[in-house]
Amino acid sequence: MNKRVILISLLFSTYFLTGCWDRYELEERANILGLAIDVMDEEAENFTVPEITYKEENIPDEYKEPIIKLTAQLAVPGKIKLGPEGGGGGDGSEKTAWVVQTVGSSLKDAMTNLQQQLAEKLYLGHLQIIVLNEKVAKRGTEDINDFLKREYEVRRTAWMVVSEDKAEEVLQAAPPIETVPALYLSDTLKNSMRFGKLPREHLGRFWLDIEDIGIGGSIPYITVIENDRIMVSGLAYFKGDKMVGHMTxxxxxxxxxxxxxxxxxxxxxxxxxxxxxxxxxxxxxxxxxxxxxxxxxxxxxxxxxxxxxxxxxxxxxxxxxxxxxxxxxxxxxxxxxxxxxxxxxxxxxxxxxxxxxxxxxxxxxxxxxxxxxxxxxxxxxxxxxxxxxxxxxxxxxxxxxxx
Amino acid sequence: MLAIPRAIIDKVGNAAPLASLVGIGLSSIGLLGLIYLGKRFPQHTFIGYNKIILGKTIGSLFMIVYLMLSVILIGLDTRQFAEVLVGGLLPNTPIHFSIFFMLLLCAVINYSNVSTFAYIHFFYLPLIILPLLVVILPTFKDIEYYHLLPINGHNLSLNGFMSGVVTMMGGISNYFVISMVIPYLKNPKKNAKGGIWGFFIGTFLVLLLNTVALGAFGDQKILEMMWPTLVLARMVEVPGEIVARIDAIFIISWIFAVFTTLLSYYFIVVRGVAEMINSKNYRFISVGTFLIAFLIALIPSDIYDVYNYLLFLWVGGVIFYILYVILLVVLAKVLRKKGSAV
Known part of the structure; x- marks a missing residue:
């Protein structure tokens, strides 16, 4: 009798001991590979900012104008092809990864808006590259840096770059030889660094430099070439969290x-x-x-x-x-x-x-x-x-x- | 291990390596004192000889303070551990469970005898040291000399410097466990060598960690980080890119480190209380400690509270430890009290 009670309670306990709270399957994640941050051109594009994070009166003055446009390159495992698959390519990154856009007053605001549109949970652990439009970099990068620093998923070996043109174009560029476009972009930068063409200024270093006393930060300045690759066309340098110019x-x-x-x-x-x-x-x-x-x-x-x-x-x-x-x-x-x-x-x-x-x-x-x-x-x-x-x-x- | 660089640099800025060094020096006085007492009273623990030296009433009074301090530290350290888990690894797991299981583990292990305790430490030691070195060594290339200079800090008063020293001493204060294990050693009179070795390996690693963290981050940036060592682990790129993220390995080794630290405190408390009330019922004491520590771990309302309490206790505890040990040594000499021979 006693044994039976124990057996039943053990069996019953399996309902409660289902393992991890943090079980979080790969297919349920929307892996963000690249983020691009632009300034929204309100006349040409008709996005409206949904009221999710901020209430109108809570938006800090400097973020009211301009509103930023966030472009994210997502990879949903099982839904994009991984590994080289001959042929094709050059058609824009929409073929291999999913490019989605939204707007917001600051980066977290835009990320929340993005999550509101997606079925999978956004996951930043594979973020390779963050592209800022020059205007965004000049407006100041405080909100962007702070959000990414606070988020424990972000790797500090990712790259942050400034784009001369629209940042979204960088993410839409799709090299024909790599199925995950953002990986190619970050490889371009990583190898430039190895060949002595770029300083070792990935996110971690960049954050150190902009916050240190008596030193300015610098990150790569890039241009999109023929819609399928990027050129390192200089180095953007910063005063505090604002970009002030770029080197050739x-x-x-x-x-x-x-x-x-x-x-x-x-x-x-x-x-x-x-x-x-x-x-x-x-x-x-x-x-x-x-x-x-x-x-x-x-x-x-x-x-x-x-x-x-x-x-x-x-x-x-x-x-x-x-x-x-x-x-x-x-x-x-x-x-x-x-x-x-x-x-x-x-x-x-x-x-x-x-x-x-x-x-x-x-x-x-x-x-x-x-x-x-x-x-x-x-x-x-x-x-x-x-x-x-x-x-x-x-x-x-x-x-x-x-x- | 995760927050120490920030805590010290907050107090002394660029002088952190120097302050750490001085802290190690001062702590070693306490260590030598304990070793000396251990030799003098080879059959007694800290609790035991302190009763002999100070007499029953006063000795017990001090010991109650000492044991309470240890229980509170167990609680807060566990909370800190759980906060890191929630913040950096398992965001959805309720924090109570991390605290609960960590303490449960300590409690269960303290049921059994001393050799289990010793074997666990022995087993985990390389698992703590190796990953720590894996994190520290590749970061050498990120060290900028201008982060380390001037070694005596900016506009640093002696008072400020000493508070940094004391913080460091607090961070490495768990060498105190040696005072509780001496009587269980095979040869208590030979404890000096092992104790000193252990102390210097451990403190050297902390010193290295402080120096590397300061050299890589500088005295400004580090103040903004919750856990500088963890950030350090995330910046590391292993040559050859075998693994992209070291921090996962690092967190595991850090869990071992927290576990062994807690286990040491727990050991002090369980054995100490048992000796005070002349009981051998370790199970009962262990469970009691578990409940108290669990409740204490739940007291701080947020992560800032945790560190405020911890720092306060570190500083208070260290002054107590060192002065108290010196007092005991002096009294033992003056009053010619001696433990029975083996």
Whole structure:
């Protein structure tokens, strides 16, 4: 009798012991692979913002205008084909992933609106790339950063990029060789980084830099090419959480050289008086940033050493010891010029991407605590400060040709 | 382990590694004191010799305070553990269940004898240390020297610095368990070597963690993070990209770490109470502790409360521990009290 009672209660308990509360099947998730954030053009597109999160009077003033348009690339397992499947492609990413759009006043607001339209639960664990339209980046990225930081699913190794054109176009671009478009985009960036064409500025690093004192953040600036791939056309740099400008690809090279980041990936072309044109690619970069505070005036000295390999020679056929020295001189001259120009650009926009402020704060704490104190003061000082650049180029190799 | 870098950096900013080092130094005084007492009273636990030195009434009074502190710490630590689980791993699982099962596990293990306790620690040690190293080592490339300088912090007063030191000492205070296991050792007189080794391996890891977290995040950004170490684990990219997300592994190892920590406190409480009331009924005490700790874990209303209480107790507890141990050592010498020989 007693055994029977135990048996029955055990059987009955299976109703309550169904396992995990957090059981959350793959097919029930809408995996967001990419997010694109645009400014909504109210006249051309007729979206209305549903009243879900905010009440009209609760919307912070700066978010009232413009309203953001969120585009998400979703992959629903079992519903998209995974793995390469020959043929097709180039038809836009709608074929392989699902692209949905909605609007909102801030990112969380837009995400809530999006969830309101979908059967599956949004899942951010596979988010690869977040594309911001330039206007959004200039409006300020506080809401976007905060939401993504707070959400524990988001990987800090995802990428955030700024797009020159509409951000949604980036997500609609579909490379013919990869079935999940967002993966291709993030691979493009990851490999650029490996080849020395981009700094290691994924989400985690970017967030560190924009919040640190005395350093500005930077993220890739991209353009869509032929609707199926992206080009890294520069690096957007920030002052606080607002984008203030962007560098050209060559200036990324300059930026990386100043930081001494390896491997080198950018080339520089110079011509000598006798008409030869030589292109050398940097292979190893070393840099030393020296900071000095004299009479309450900070100044910085950048000493950059670049090892160069000659990759192309036209209109001449005369490489030798002497010529190499001459080319090095030319390269140094032109590099210093370019470096200074780039620095002036940063100064103008008050964006200290090199972290000179952070270094000053670390090395001269007294000066910082007494005279600078805040980030805001630093950007004024940075604007005025004297930054000297020395570049030393050293041509080490010239490929398979002797001359 | 998850919040310590933030707690210390909040107090001392860039001076965190230095403060940690000083904290380790000061804590080691407490450790040496305990080891000395252990040698002097090889057959008694902390509770036991403190009765001998201070007399029954005063000794018991102090011990009640000490044991209560430990029970409260068990409760709060469990709550912290459960908050991380809810916040980062299992958002839908009711928090009561995480607390309940963690405490239940501790309670059940404390039914049995000391060697079970020792084997569990022995078994989990590598499972804690290895994943922690896996997280820490690849982050070295993210360390910026300008996050670490100046090593004495910005505008830091001695008072501020000391509060950071005390926070660190609080974070590593569970070496206290050694005072409860000494009499169970095969050779209590030889406890010094093992105790010191264990202490320095553990504290070195905490020091490394603080330094790496500061170096990677800087003294500003880290204050905004709930659990800096967890964020660190999420930023790590393992070379070769074998696994994309380290943080899952890290959380598992962290669960082991919390478990062994709680188990230590629990052990102190169960054995301590048993010795105080001269009972061997560990089961009964274990269940009682379980109920009290469970209720305490439910007291804080939110995560900020949890950390306020925890920090308060850490600081209070540490001052109590160190001063008390020094007092005991001095009194034992002056009064020439000695435990019976083995």
């Amino acid at each position: 690809p060559f200036e990324i090279g300059v930026y990386l050289a100043m930081q001494g980041k390896n491997p080198g990936g950018y080339a520089i072309a110079v011509n000598t008086d006798d008409g030869g044109i030589y292109i050398g690619e940097s292979s190893v970069r070393r840099s030393d940033i020296k900071i000095n505070v004299k009479d309450g005036q900070p100044s910085a000295q950048l000493n950059v050493e670049v090892e160069v390999t000659i990759e192309e020679e036209t209109k001449a056929n005369d490489l030798d010891n002497k010529k190499v020295k001459k080319i090095e001189k030319e390269m140094e001259k032109s590099a210093v010029e370019k470096f200074e120009k780039t620095i002036n650009k940063w100064k103008e926009n008050e964006s200290d991407v090199l972290g000179i402020g952070a270094r000053t704060r670390a090395e001269f704490p007294h000066y910082w605590d007494e005279q600078v104190k805040t980030d805001e003061n630093w950007s004024q000082i940075f604007k005025e400060m004297n930054i000297e650049v020395n570049v030393e180029c050293q041509i080490e190799r010239a490929g398979m040709e002797w001359k």
